[in-house]
Amino acid sequence: MQNVDVLIAGGGLVGASLAIALDGSGLRVALAEAAPPKVDLQPSYDERNLALARATVNALEVLGVWVHCGARATPIRKIHVSRQGEFGVVRLDAARHGVDAFGATLPARELGNGLLARLDTCRDLIRCAPAKLTAIAHTDGAIAATLATADGERRLRTRLLIGADGTNSFVRSALGIESESTDYAQTAIVATVTPERAPDCAYERFTATGPIALLPLAQGRAGVVLTVPTTDAARVAALDDAGFIALLHERFGWRLGKLVRPGRRVSYPLHRLYAQRIVAPRAVLVGNAAQTLHPIGAQGFNLGLRDALTLAEMLIEANGDPGDPTLLADYAQRRREDREGTAAASDALARWTANEAPPLKLLRTFSLLALDRIAPLQAALVRRGMGFRGSVPRLALSDRP
Numbered sequence: 001m002q003n004v005d006v007l008i009a010g011g012g013l014v015g016a017s018l019a020i021a022l023d024g025s026g027l028r029v030a031l032a033e034a035a036p037p038k039v040d041l042q043p044s045y046d047e048r049n050l051a052l053a054r055a056t057v058n059a060l061e062v063l064g065v066w067v068h069c070g071a072r073a074t075p076i077r078k079i080h081v082s083r084q085g086e087f088g089v090v091r092l093d094a095a096r097h098g099v100d101a102f103g104a105t106l107p108a109r110e111l112g113n114g115l116l117a118r119l120d121t122c123r124d125l126i127r128c129a130p131a132k133l134t135a136i137a138h139t140d141g142a143i144a145a146t147l148a149t150a151d152g153e154r155r156l157r158t159r160l161l162i163g164a165d166g167t168n169s170f171v172r173s174a175l176g177i178e179s180e181s182t183d184y185a186q187t188a189i190v191a192t193v194t195p196e197r198a199p200d201c202a203y204e205r206f207t208a209t210g211p212i213a214l215l216p217l218a219q220g221r222a223g224v225v226l227t228v229p230t231t232d233a234a235r236v237a238a239l240d241d242a243g244f245i246a247l248l249h250e251r252f253g254w255r256l257g258k259l260v261r262p263g264r265r266v267s268y269p270l271h272r273l274y275a276q277r278i279v280a281p282r283a284v285l286v287g288n289a290a291q292t293l294h295p296i297g298a299q300g301f302n303l304g305l306r307d308a309l310t311l312a313e314m315l316i317e318a319n320g321d322p323g324d325p326t327l328l329a330d331y332a333q334r335r336r337e338d339r340e341g342t343a344a345a346s347d348a349l350a351r352w353t354a355n356e357a358p359p360l361k362l363l364r365t366f367s368l369l370a371l372d373r374i375a376p377l378q379a380a381l382v383r384r385g386m387g388f389r390g391s392v393p394r395l396a397l398s399d400r401p
């Protein structure tokens, strides 16, 4: 059995970023990913278009990932938020907040390519893929982990196990960590379109049947995230291109002229999940394994990366036993505010924006108007939206405004 200091289970967007952040730290780190190390085979390196907060872009630059994929990213310089059939609008302009961009959009597939290219340059990392974690057992001062690989079982003994294995985390259930979950009864349908006028703005439009987001992409394309009730998802997914475009216009309007050339549609049923604890003896949960959010606020990966960066920073600083209970308790404490606040805000946004009750409609209009006009309110929103929230990891701070 091989001994390591840290075993990361799950090499998705968060687990791979964490492995990169720990490379060269002096810790013996292993990364076990169930899928083979190819972009087309990895479940989260897919068609979804990610809005990356400025703090995330900073960190990906410092980690040496951005150099492999940043050329395919599109800066987010303006944001436009509105509610169909209501009066208020929030318009945000990066220049007015003293930054060149709030962040950037990047297809998850391109970020996946960047992560895999950077992982190839890691000097000390032990990469196991395909390798699925199938069993764990606490032993004296460590956790024994069993991986199912193409060549049979492989066993590792680790001083710290990190569950970065997504929403249906094996690590979370094997540790007996309870979680709250909600089925939003909504499905996000993701596709790419070409608007007549190239978008220079990220749009989020709330409607009674769910939000629609339209993100600027390279070459004048736009990434659409259309949220529909799950009861209607099969019908929408089966619409022909003309029918799908007509639905997008009905929900988004014509502010970018005619939308054409819709790409492949991919559906994601939406659930919220919140683990009641994120640490256990010699174990930690990060990313979607710890909390899975509604994509309405585009926060899932941004938040998961802050989990990973904070943990990497603390492990490197401690320079001792990575499974030390005090260190893990400090980690949970340091992540508490950001984790609770971001998860609650995404959940509230998902529910609040769809509610048709008249008092809420009025409150919503006033809130949007206030955010559009009251500078300090807007500045606070922008700072948080750029990922500078909670106890911010240093890697994300390279150009904090």
Ligand SMILES: Cc1cc2nc3c(=O)[nH]c(=O)nc-3n(C[C@H](O)[C@H](O)[C@H](O)COP(=O)(O)OP(=O)(O)OC[C@H]3O[C@@H](n4cnc5c(N)ncnc54)[C@H](O)[C@@H]3O)c2cc1C
Pocket: 009, 010, 011, 012, 013, 014, 015, 032, 033, 034, 035, 042, 043, 044, 048, 049, 050, 051, 052, 131, 132, 133, 134, 164, 165, 166, 167, 169, 170, 188, 190, 225, 268, 286, 287, 288, 289, 295, 298, 299, 300, 301, 302, 303, 304
């Ligand atoms: C439609 C949509 C749009 C989104 N848009 C945004 C956005 O704009 N901005 C943003 O920040 N976030 C966004 N998100 C959220 C973001 O995609 C997730 O938060 C992010 O993918 C979470 O990464 P993760 O690595 O924690 O989990 P995952 O991406 O789920 O990765 C988990 C990995 O673990 C592996 N695995 C699972 N079980 C095992 C096991 N037993 N052993 C070994 N490996 C295992 C899996 O193969 C997988 O590779 C969006 C999500 C959706 C659905």
